[in-house]
Amino acid sequence: MLTRLANPARFMRISAVALPWCAWASCAVIAVGLYLALIAAPPDYQQGEAVRIMYVHVPAAWMALNIYLFVAVASAVALVWRHPLAEIAARSAAPIGAAFTFVCLASGSLWGRPMWGTWWVWDARLTSVLVLFFLYLGYIALVNGFDDPGRGGRVGSILALVGVVNLPIIKFSVDWWNTLHQPASVLRFGKPTIALSMLVPLLVMALGFMLLFAALLLVRMRTELNERKIRALRLNSAASVRPKRRSEHGVPARPAVLR
Amino acid sequence: MSAYFAMGGYAVFVWPAYALTATVLGGLVLYSWQRYRDSIRNLERLQRQVSPR
Numbered sequence: 061m062l063t064r065l066a067n068p069a070r071f072m073r074i075s076a077v078a079l080p081w082c083a084w085a086s087c088a089v090i091a092v093g094l095y096l097a098l099i100a101a102p103p104d105y106q107q108g109e110a111v112r113i114m115y116v117h118v119p120a121a122w123m124a125l126n127i128y129l130f131v132a133v134a135s136a137v138a139l140v141w142r143h144p145l146a147e148i149a150a151r152s153a154a155p156i157g158a159a160f161t162f163v164c165l166a167s168g169s170l171w172g173r174p175m176w177g178t179w180w181v182w183d184a185r186l187t188s189v190l191v192l193f194f195l196y197l198g199y200i201a202l203v204n205g206f207d208d209p210g211r212g213g214r215v216g217s218i219l220a221l222v223g224v225v226n227l228p229i230i231k232f233s234v235d236w237w238n239t240l241h242q243p244a245s246v247l248r249f250g251k252p253t254i255a256l257s258m259l260v261p262l263l264v265m266a267l268g269f270m271l272l273f274a275a276l277l278l279v280r281m282r283t284e285l286n287e288r289k290i291r292a293l294r295l296n297s298a299a300s301v302r303p304k305r306r307s308e309h310g311v312p313a314r315p316a317v318l319r
Numbered sequence: 320m321s322a323y324f325a326m327g328g329y330a331v332f333v334w335p336a337y338a339l340t341a342t343v344l345g346g347l348v349l350y351s352w353q354r355y356r357d358s359i360r361n362l363e364r365l366q367r368q369v370s371p372r
Contacts, residue, residue: 098337109327113336120340159347166343167336174332272344279351286358293365 066145068285079278086271093268096261104258111258113171118246119266120164123273124192125227127157131199132224135217145281147213148288150220151203152280156273158196165189176240184233185241188226195223209288 097115104111134150137143168186169179180186199216206212234243245253252259326333 103327108329110329110332112326112333116336116340156347159343163340163343166339170332170336170339174329272348276348276351279355283351283355283358286355286362290358290362290365293362293369297365297369 066143068145071145072282072285075278075282079275079282082271082275082278086268086275089264089271090268093261093265096264100257101261102255102257107175110171110174113167114258115261115265117164117167117171118262119269120160120167121189122266123269124157124161124164124189125230127153127160127273128192128196128220128223128227131157132220135220138213139217139221147210147217148281148284149277150217151213152284153273153277154196154199154203154220156276156280158193158200160269160273161189161193161196165193172240181240183239183241184237185230185239188230188233191226192223192230195219195226199223 093115097112101112101115103109131150131153134146134153138147138150165186168189172181173179199220202219203209203212203216206215233239234241246259246262254262324330324334
């Protein structure tokens with residue numbers, strides 16, 4: 061399927077159909093998730109109503125990690141096979157991942173204050189997620205920091221791949237070190253240690269976030285492809301204009317894209 | 320009703336967490352959509368210039 065989607069023209073055709081479905085599905089699933097999280101789910105016996113922060117914090121954290129993995133895999137494909145769509149996918153996904161990482165950090169801080177008595181602590185889990193946030197920002201800065209988008213893409217891809225070492229550190233930080241952050245209660249060996257009445261809203265919100273990611277990714281990839289087409293058209297028309305006209309007001313000739 | 324919004328005394332933490340999530344994700348959606356519309360408009364204008372019908 062990936063190789064069939066890999067042709068940009070075909071991607072534009074398929075994504076035009078898939079985009080509204082993803083967008084409306086994410087709206088519907090997030091609406092259901094919000095109802096479950098804010099109204100239907102019971103308060104926690106220890107944390108009371110504050111536990112409702114979990115329903116945005118935990119899915120956002122899952123998204124932060126998974127989108128980074130997506131960026132890294134797409135970067136590897138872009139580096140090895142020089143695939144133009146893979147590079148566009150990585151570049152389009154990174155800001156979405158950064159947004160989810162920010163949501164995870166900020167909601168975690170708002171949860172930590174009443175439960176731990178502190179907004180922030182430099183424990184292994186929190187610090188490694190902060191590093192993830194900076195990796196996203198570094199990748200975005202590198203990818204956009206070159207005049208030649210191809211070059212920026214390659215340098216960014218290398219950073220994305222190096223940053224993958226951070227993912228297992230984040231995942232297992234709560235087991236390897238003595239952290240204030242609690243260990244995993246859903247994605248663990250054996251059964252989840254969370255009640256079904258809380259697990260269901262959590263999974264529904266996670267599904268909603270995934271659909272939102274898919275919709276945003278498609279919008280951003282389509283934008284990127286349109287912008288590349290615009291750049292190519294401008295280069296073409298700049299090249300076809302006769303040199304005499306280009307420097308007509310004594311302004312040195314310069315292709316439109318560089319302005 | 321006001322008891323619900325009080326969130327058992329945790330209102331100042333629960334509601335900002337949701338509001339912040341909505342702001343960040345909603346902002347990204349709006350920004351991405353705006354850029355998408357712009358790219359379509361610019362591309363159509365350029366294509367009309369290149370091959371005027």
